[in-house]
Amino acid sequence: MERTDLIVRELSTGHVMIFDTEQRDLFLVDREKATSLSDRSPAAARELAEQGDAWHLRRDDLQAITDALAEIVLLG
């Protein structure tokens, strides 16, 4: 199984998600920009976010999104 302290995954939306499992922060990088990242780490993603080239969702943001959509039943 993949390591659980850092999750890097390509999404169907054209983003690469980098999830820092310690801080519970999520970074979204465009797939094209992600290929130029020297390492796909939260630190590298954080740098990109500071430059405006990645999108940073903090734990509180993620929780607020999940709370807002809690009534949607996932599957049958």
Add this chain to the structure above:
Amino acid sequence: MVDDFRRRLVAIRDALYRLGRQTALLSLIEPTWKSKAEQADRVVLLFEAASEVGEFLERYYGEMPFVVRWPQDWDGADVGLVHQGTVERPETERAIRDLAGAVAAMNGAVSATANHRLLGPERDLAERVGAILPSSSGHELPLDPEHWRSRLMAPTQVIRGPKAIGLDPAFQPIVSLVEELPPVFGDRLEDAVPYFWNLSVREATAADLCLLSLFEYDGFPLAFYRDMAKQAQDEARHALYFLEEARRMLPELKATLSAENPLAQHLESSELLPIPAEGRLLYEAIWNMDLVERLILMHHDTETPAIPKLAEWIDSDFCRRYPEVADAFRVIRRDEISHSQIGNLWLRRLLPDPDDRRAAFGRARLLRGFFLLTAVRHHSDESLETLALDASRSRLKRA
């Protein structure tokens, strides 16, 4: 001679499970619930046959445990899975046909050469396997396929399945889930019947979660793929049942609705059943999750709570008026119990440490809403960023 039979049976076992995974891809892209259910039935047949051959090899030949895997360096192109996540159906069908014919040929050879008095079990096995296979084709199954030789490995997502799959033409996607929630079950026909057809889409997507997972992940014992196949078959059957039941009750539903009712007006002008704009109802969210997240958010957090809920519904006024629906709920509840057990079993095998499981639960639940939005994004003009900002600031236009 004995080793020759062992090698042939290993090749047959491996080809059967490979056929099961290829047929799962076909079931994923089937355009109707009926054809999806039919293909899911076939997936189960193939994995059951692979399991029977596998157990025979263990009992008679002392074959060691193995894990399921695609061939080395396999990228899915030979089964029609192309780079951008779409499926070339003719290629998938051709690959299945060719492989099934090759398995049939080798199985036929086992049957024909197992003529020693002491090889009765091999003959019987070949007869049972042969019953689910087509006629032999001109293709050959490699006897000792290097690229299919299994070594133990950790479960790994080795390929991503199709990003887009079909929706039964019975439906018309209309309003987004973030704006309007689908109906919930209730005692009135105008609650229950729309609930049934919306539920049928969710059941089909649950089938797809299982089909996608058994296609994408290498490294499990055969029992995992049998479990995913069984659940896919159950869910596809449920999807077809709820769609057919909703259609059967439509005339009665229409008779109860007033002319001013928006649903009545829709049903007057269209035969299509309205569902959320996300259509395939969050398939893209599942595509974006890994297996641990799928097992937590579906098997644990959705299937398990459905078990007591179904028990309540069986005792509802609606089910007293429609006892055949109560019977269906009883069967479905039996199935959901098995699905919850399947999820629990494989989650514990993936994460045997309770602390790791606890952390995974926290992570999956935290990301749940984000994954839902990735599905919404595919059916919206808004960017993912805007959808997330609106959701995080509770600016959803919910009816």
